[in-house]
Amino acid sequence: MRIDNIVDLPNKCTGCMACVDNCPKECIHPVVGEDGFVYSRIDNSACVDCGKCYDVCPIEKRKKHSGEQYLYAAYSKDAKERNGGSSGGIFEVLARHFINQGYCICGAAFDGTELKHCIAKNNDGLKTLLKSKYVQSDTKGIYKKIRELLTSGEKVFFCGTPCQVSALINFLPEKLTENLFTADIICHGVPSQKTFNMYIETLEEKHKSRISDFTFRVKDNKYKHAHGYSYNVEKKGKKCTVNGIYTKSSYYNAFKDYTIFRDSCYQCHYATLNRVSDITLGDFWGIEKYDFCGNTDKGVSMVITNTDRGKEVYQLIEKMLISKEFPLEYGVKSNYCLTNSTKKPVNRDKIIRGISEEGYENTAKKYFSESIKYRIYWLIPPMARNLIRKLRR
Ligand SMILES: Cc1cc2nc3c(=O)[nH]c(=O)nc-3n(C[C@H](O)[C@H](O)[C@H](O)COP(=O)(O)OP(=O)(O)OC[C@H]3O[C@@H](n4cnc5c(N)ncnc54)[C@H](O)[C@@H]3O)c2cc1C
Numbered sequence: 001m002r003i004d005n006i007v008d009l010p011n012k013c014t015g016c017m018a019c020v021d022n023c024p025k026e027c028i029h030p031v032v033g034e035d036g037f038v039y040s041r042i043d044n045s046a047c048v049d050c051g052k053c054y055d056v057c058p059i060e061k062r063k064k065h066s067g068e069q070y071l072y073a074a075y076s077k078d079a080k081e082r083n084g085g086s087s088g089g090i091f092e093v094l095a096r097h098f099i100n101q102g103y104c105i106c107g108a109a110f111d112g113t114e115l116k117h118c119i120a121k122n123n124d125g126l127k128t129l130l131k132s133k134y135v136q137s138d139t140k141g142i143y144k145k146i147r148e149l150l151t152s153g154e155k156v157f158f159c160g161t162p163c164q165v166s167a168l169i170n171f172l173p174e175k176l177t178e179n180l181f182t183a184d185i186i187c188h189g190v191p192s193q194k195t196f197n198m199y200i201e202t203l204e205e206k207h208k209s210r211i212s213d214f215t216f217r218v219k220d221n222k223y224k225h226a227h228g229y230s231y232n233v234e235k236k237g238k239k240c241t242v243n244g245i246y247t248k249s250s251y252y253n254a255f256k257d258y259t260i261f262r263d264s265c266y267q268c269h270y271a272t273l274n275r276v277s278d279i280t281l282g283d284f285w286g287i288e289k290y291d292f293c294g295n296t297d298k299g300v301s302m303v304i305t306n307t308d309r310g311k312e313v314y315q316l317i318e319k320m321l322i323s324k325e326f327p328l329e330y331g332v333k334s335n336y337c338l339t340n341s342t343k344k345p346v347n348r349d350k351i352i353r354g355i356s357e358e359g360y361e362n363t364a365k366k367y368f369s370e371s372i373k374y375r376i377y378w379l380i381p382p383m384a385r386n387l388i389r390k391l392r393r
Pocket residue numbers: 084085086087088089090091092106107108115129130131132133134135136137159160161185186187188189190281282283284301302335337
């Protein structure tokens with residue numbers, strides 16, 4: 001059986017690329033579809049119908065977790081680690097724990113502004129993996145690389161979207177998973193690298209300078225809110241950093257409005273409590289409502305241990321965290337995306353077509369501009385803004 005029934009349906013294929021890595025004839029190739037997302041294409045003339053693509057597809061196959069699940073609200077006691085992460089910096093705490101145990105760490109890192117899954121073996125390499133990047137990461141080749149590492153006796157900690165984690169688990173022979181630890185993120189959808197590139201081009205045009213990097217979820221004193229961004233530009237030969245809040249970035253606005261996600265994300269098979277990884281990481285939105293033992297200004301993570309191993313590892317890192325256990329239902333109540341796929345906005349298809357046919361800038365002007373409500377909001381002095389936020393909570 002082959003995976004034609006998946007890859008030919010944009011609302012099914014997640015773009016995990018495991019089928020590309022698992023094809024013994026190397027006859028499945030990534031191609032960019034009209035919607036800007038990457039799909040796999042089978043070269044029929046070389047295909048021998050072995051079914052190996054089908055075996056690894058996370059839409060066709062999914063292994064279940066074993067063990068009871070426990071939910072925590074947590075953040076790193078180390079302020080640098082907390083600020084370096086998107087939520088509470090738990091990924092970094094886990095990764096440092098595993099580096100000390102001799103593990104290789106695999107996560108999504110920007111190479112310039114292109115997002116790829118790659119391997120870090122030390123704390124310097126780890127820095128590039130930190131923070132959420134709101135683009136679909138390129139995972140072609142990473143499954144083979146991890147299999148090579150595990151076969152040669154290395155240990156691996158992998159972090160990615162649930163569909164990527166599931167694809168990796170399908171890809172590896174069971175005996176190799178003993179030295180693999182996985183974390184999945186609570187994910188409400190990914191935009192394409194192509195749309196992100198088009199956005200970067202508009203910034204380059206605006207600043208008449210090359211943009212070599214982009215950071216989502218910057219936390220600093222000006223933007224205490226968890227959705228700041230920054231990038232670097234060159235002005236008169238000097239590097240300057242541009243900072244902003246998401247409402248000021250057309251791309252970030254579109255991401256927050258759910259309008260530029262991959263079609264399959266709106267029917268995600270993994271938005272369920274039946275998680276595939278050892279540990280699930282997300283944001284604990286609304287933690288202020290609960291009796292939590294820490295401050296909530298700089299991000300609090302939602303952590304769910306899904307396996308006995310996940311729970312054991314969490315107990316080992318817990319001394320590095322401010323952490324409190326809550327009933328699992330609290331997680332379901334406060335994080336819609338934990339158990340529900342994102343609802344597809346009515347204008348999503350029109351927007352994706354618009355980006356491809358009329359270009360990014362024209363479409364962004366029509367759909368992703370900062371609303372008047374927010375323009376007024378940012379004119380209010382920061383102290384008054386904080387007060388409004390507190391009152392709204
Ligand atoms: C596209 C996307 C959508 C998300 N949506 C939600 C949501 O709706 N609700 C929610 O609670 N949390 C969501 N998250 C997760 C959240 O933003 C944090 O990533 C998570 O809480 C971990 O935070 P941290 O501070 O522990 O570590 P961080 O340092 O922020 O985590 C970094 C790790 O996350 C993984 N990662 C980052 N970007 C990507 C990517 N594009 N693809 C695959 N893996 C990636 C990497 O492996 C990276 O090493 C989303 C993340 C992403 C990337």
